[in-house]
Amino acid sequence: MGRPYYCYMLSFAFLGISLISCKTENENNNVQTNAQSTVWEVDFIDEFDTFNPNNWQDQRIWVNNETHCYVPNGEFGTREVSNGTLKLKVVKLNDKRSCDNFDKHGKQHPDTEYVAGRIASKNRKEFIKGKWTARLRLSSSGEPSMFPAWWLLGARNNEPPVEEPDENICWPITGSGEIDIFEHHGDHHKNRFTTGAIKSLEECDEGDWWTLRKDFPVTLTEYHEYSVEWEGADLMYRLDGKEIYRNVGQGDKYPEPMFAILNFAKITDSPMKSDEWVMEVDWVKHESRK
Structure with missing residues (x-):
């Protein structure tokens, strides 16, 4: 990513081998490449041959002042599975319609001409730590209001759908913590x-969005693998298998089961330049240490 690398050799003469380990300066994060890789075992994978309700459910909620309405069952083409990929979309309609999404305080979303798709593995596939990866691409990037995301939330999150008695923890307190693996902010870049x-x-609804997050360049219209894994006490983020970032010491702050979310949001009032935005997902998987 354009940063200097520093390498050193580890020699094991009695085995007749040498290993090279490299590290790179990453501002306030001590990013490093391990000489030996962790061995992972896949315990969940969805390759989107169909939409599997045992893995995902539609999540209809109003958050972040989003200007669209999340609709169920792929209405208006907002959630489509075809040719082995999932397409989540923001779709521009010809007129404003009523929206039955509510925020966590019970306020109903105003009428809107935009609809969108959002799915979650809540109460379907939830895991403690491990490694989450998705292979995805966007149809375009850099348009104002774009906000596609691939991320995790603690399984005791109290936002809809609430289906278990223990889903009573307010974001982002432990039990409802958030890890963002991939977000694209079209308003900014x-x-x-x-x-x-x-x-x-x-405290309830009190989170620091900036301290532990960082932007990276990538060609968003091409497929890439975006992942997070718990490396000891750290959270390690990878792009196409290569470590790019690390939240040092933060991994132990997410001890709870977590579920995955994929969504395409529209977050400001800027008009769409096209009739739809698409995030295409090839597959999603979770792995645990062997």
């Missing part, structure tokens, strides 16, 4: 994405 955890300030 093209062909860049943001990754990193939300730092909990230990």
Whole structure:
């Protein structure tokens, strides 16, 4: 990523081998490449041959002042599975329609001409730590209001759908913590994405969005693998298998089961230049240590 690398050799003469380990300066994060890789075992994978309700459910909620309405069952083409990929879309309609999305305080979303797709593995596929990866691409990037995302939330999150008695923890307190693997902020840049955890300030709805997150360049219209893994006490973020960022010491702050979310949001009032935006997902998987 344009940073200097520093390498050193580890020799094991009695085995007749040498290993090279490299590290790179990464501002306030001690990013490093391990000489030996962790061995992972896949315990969940969805390759989107169909939409599997045992893995995902539609999540209809109003958050972040989003200007669209999340609709169920792929209405208006907002959630489509075809040719082995999932397409989540923001779709511009010809007129405003009523929206039955509510925020966590019970306020209903105003009428809107935009609809979108959002799915979550909540109460379907939830895991403690491990490694989450998705292979995805966007149809375009850098348009104002774009906000596609691939991310995790603690399984005791109290936002809809609430299906279990223990889903009573307010974001981002432990039990409802957030880790953002991939976000694209079209209002601010093209062909860049943001990754990193939300730092909990230990109060309801009080989170630090900036301290633990960082932007990276990537060609968003091409497929890439975006992942996070718990490396000891750290959260390690990878792009196409290569470590790019690390939240040092933050991994132990997410001890709870977590579920995955994929969504395409529209977050400001800027008009869409096209009739739809698309995030295409080839597959999603979770792995645990062998």
